[in-house]
Structure formats: structure tokens, C-alpha cells
Amino acid sequence: MSVKKFIKQIKKTLGIDDFEKKSKKKALKLLLKKLKNRQETLKKTPQKKLSIKEKKALSEEQKIITLQIKKAKNILEH
Numbered sequence: 001m002s003v004k005k006f007i008k009q010i011k012k013t014l015g016i017d018d019f020e021k022k023s024k025k026k027a028l029k030l031l032l033k034k035l036k037n038r039q040e041t042l043k044k045t046p047q048k049k050l051s052i053k054e055k056k057a058l059s060e061e062q063k064i065i066t067l068q069i070k071k072a073k074n075i076l077e078h
Contacts, residue, residue: 031072035068039066042061043062
């Protein structure tokens with residue numbers, strides 16, 4: 001038996017074929033958590049003290065974060 005076949009057989013019997021998927025989902029969950037925290041901090045920033053450029057940059061950042069959160073949730077569902 002070759003080494004590759006042996007490793008495949010061991011992975012199959014132990015059920016660790018989805019190891020990479022699990023680690024990617026875990027990383028995605030951590031990223032999602034960070035995005036949600038950043039979104040909350042952006043919501044709490046005082047809008048009145050910002051200039052027009054800063055307000056525009058803030059709203060763009062909020063849109064990007066919202067889009068990324070939607071993408072991450074979609075990936076986690078599948």
C-alpha cells in the first residue's frame with residue numbers, strides 16, 4: 001500500500017476529510033465577528049462632528065462592511 005492510499009484511508013476512517021472546510025468556516029466566523037464589532041463602532045461615532053468628506057468615507061465603509069457581512073453569512077449557510 002502506498003503512502004497516499006494509506007493517508008486517504010486513515011482520513012476516511014477518522015472522518016477528517018472536511019478539516020480544511022471546518023478551519024475555513026472557523027476563520028470566517030471570526031472575521032464575521034470582527035466585522036460586526038466594527039459596524040457597531042461605526043454606528044456609535046458622532047456624526048455631527050465630522051466633515052463632509054469624513055461622513056462620506058464613513059458611509060462608504062459602512063456599506064462595504066454590510067456587504068461583506070452578507071457575503072460571509074451566505075458562505076456560512078452553504
